[in-house]
Amino acid sequence: MxxxxxxxxxxxxxxxxxxxxxxxxxxxxxLPWLLPEQNQPLSNHVNSLSAFAYRPPISNLLLGIKFGKNLHELATLGELTSTGLLPQLEQIPEAILPVPLHAARLHKRGFNQALELARPLAKQLGVPLLTDVIRRSKATQPQTELDSAQRQYNLRQAFQLDKPLRHKRLAIFDDVITTGATTRELASLLLNNGAEQVEIWSCARAILRQSHELTP
Ligand SMILES: [Zn+2]
Incomplete structure (x- = not known):
């Protein structure tokens, strides 16, 4: 670089x-590198891998990026995420799908942090980043304001397939996984529309309950 x-x-x-x-x-x-045994599957069908536990300094960096303060650190954090995830991969997916932001939020923020964080990883693996297949069709309420059941309801039909899936093995990428509700919803959509294998990857994963309060 x-x-x-x-x-x-x-x-x-x-x-x-x-x-x-x-x-x-x-x-x-x-750095709070996530231990392999902390990468619990999010459901029976969906494996999950994260580079870090959602703790300082990673949590502070992610919050700073989200609020547009430390944008120059996006590339650094993307590289660190790649360093943490690469040794954990058992197989390489055909493509990486960063969790999309709703158009209004993307316009306000100017970038999708999940997409930016996934760039170094996609480059290292030589696989495409899918940015126009899935649309966030509903501006969901911030997940922090909701309990677990409300989160699931909030996310129902939050995503929409914009074009046919051309890949069978996909990795969904998000910046932070908390309950996993968002990424599970997206994984179901992919699996119901032709994907055969879906993994969920993230920069960080919340391990403690109180960490939920700090995440989207
Ligand atoms: Zn140093």
Whole structure:
């Protein structure tokens, strides 16, 4: 990466970074990498893999990105996500589908953080990012304001297939998985429309209940 080549310092502190990597050894070791046994499946049919537990500094970075503060850190976090997920993959999907934002929210924010975070991973794996297959057809209420049952109802028919699926094996990618309600809804839609295998990947996964309050 040209940006890193020009900057020999860690993206998080003043120490020299690991060659070809955005962070120094200390910051790399301090990240809340998710343990393999914490990657519980979200349902019988849907496997789930995340790079990190939703804890600082990852949670702070994600919130900063969402509110448009630390946009330059999107690329760094995308690279770290790729570093955490790649060794966990048992097989490579045909394509990655970042969870879409509703058009109004995308317009307001200017970017979809799930898409941006998935870019380094898609590049490393050499698979396409699907951005025009699924549309978020309903502006859902913020999930933080709802309990688990309300979340499921809130998400019903939140997504719509815009064109026929051309891939059978897909990975859905989201920035954060909390209850998994959003991604499960999307996985069902894909599986009901020709997908044969769907995994859910994310940058971070909330492990503690109180973490729900901080996520979308
Ligand atoms: Zn550092």
């Amino acid at each position: 040209l940006g890193h080549a020009l900057n020999p310092h860690c993206a998080f502190c003043h120490l020299p970074r690991i060659s070809g990597y955005p962070l120094c050894e200390h910051c790399h070791a301090d």
